[in-house]
Amino acid sequence: MSKSPFDLAYQNQNTESKIVASLERISQAFRVLLWNESKEHSLSPIQIQVLIFLLHHSEEKRKVSYLAEEFNMTKATISDTIKTLDKKGLIKKEYEPHDTRSYIIQLTKTGETLAKQTSHFTDQLQVPIDKLQDADKENLLAALIGIIHHLNQSGVITIQRMCLTCSHYREPNGGQQHFCTLLNQNLSTPDLRIDCPEHLLM
Ligand code: SF4
CATH class of the missing domain: 1.10.10.10 (Winged helix-like DNA-binding domain superfamily/Winged helix DNA-binding domain)
Incomplete structure (x- = not known):
């Protein structure tokens, strides 16, 4: 153990x-x-x-x-x-x-x-x-989003209205940023949402 x-x-x-x-x-x-x-x-x-x-x-x-x-x-x-x-x-x-x-x-x-x-x-x-410095805030936010996403995927916490669980979300790909197909725009880390009114469950 x-x-x-x-x-x-x-x-x-x-x-x-x-x-x-x-x-x-x-x-x-x-x-x-x-x-x-x-x-x-x-x-x-x-x-x-x-x-x-x-x-x-x-x-x-x-x-x-x-x-x-x-x-x-x-x-x-x-x-x-x-x-x-x-x-x-x-x-x-x-x-x-x-x-x-x-x-x-x-x-x-x-x-x-x-x-x-x-x-x-x-x-x-x-x-x-x-x-906190802006870069530290950004790193902290990214780390916390990762932890919340894992807890959601493993069934510990239920409803999430964050980008990473949204149908409109596209992962960064080949040097690209995160992307929202609804807003039709790139999302930098500070743009990622934890509780989005437009969230659409995957
Ligand atoms: S609709 Fe909201 S939760 Fe979904 S990807 Fe866009 S900003 Fe993120």
């Missing part, structure tokens, strides 16, 4: 393990920051995440089944989350005329204001990233 990246004797001799351990610390930072935001507004972390998602995504993604896949949760758990947000007056349900069981979730004015406010929960993470 290969060594664990959390085995300190091994980790301290191994750059890859230090990177894995660092990513674990960063995921902990996300949890802490989100938890702090949740406590301040008497909401759960998933309620905050759903509000932020609703603020920035189109109607076809603002449905219980899509949210369940997005957050790797059951439909029942997401339905409970939506019920609570509804009771708190942060969302409203807009039933579809052809199917009274299916609805689009809309933010209310109060929900929108709260979503805008809480969507800044990552501000502390932004501080050191803003200080």
Whole structure:
């Protein structure tokens, strides 16, 4: 069995393990920051995440089944989350005329204001990233896209709306850049998207 990246004797001799351990610390930072935001507004972390998602995504993604896949949760758990947000007056349900069981979730004015406010929960993470040189930002972005793509391909995380999983995406070929057939343009690394509204699943 290969060594664990959390085995300190091994980790301290191994750059890859230090990177894995660092990513674990960063995921902990996300949890802490989100938890702090949740406590301040008497909401759960998933309620905050759903509000932020609703603020920035189109109607076809603002449905219980899509949210369940997005957050790797059951439909029942997401339905409970939506019920609570509804009771708190942060969302409203807009039933579809052809199917009274299916609805689009809309933010209310109060929900929108709260979503805008809480969507800044990552501000502390932004501080050191803003200080990086452009080339370092580009390298970091490329490395993270590679990690996310692998996690998606191996089934660890589900829905991805990034270029590398999009039908419109063409890989760099013979010295060419990445290319988007929808935008009909080359994509340099900073142009690659992590969450694209036009993403079309392969
Ligand atoms: S449509 Fe969006 S996700 Fe797809 S390749 Fe173009 S920019 Fe990337």
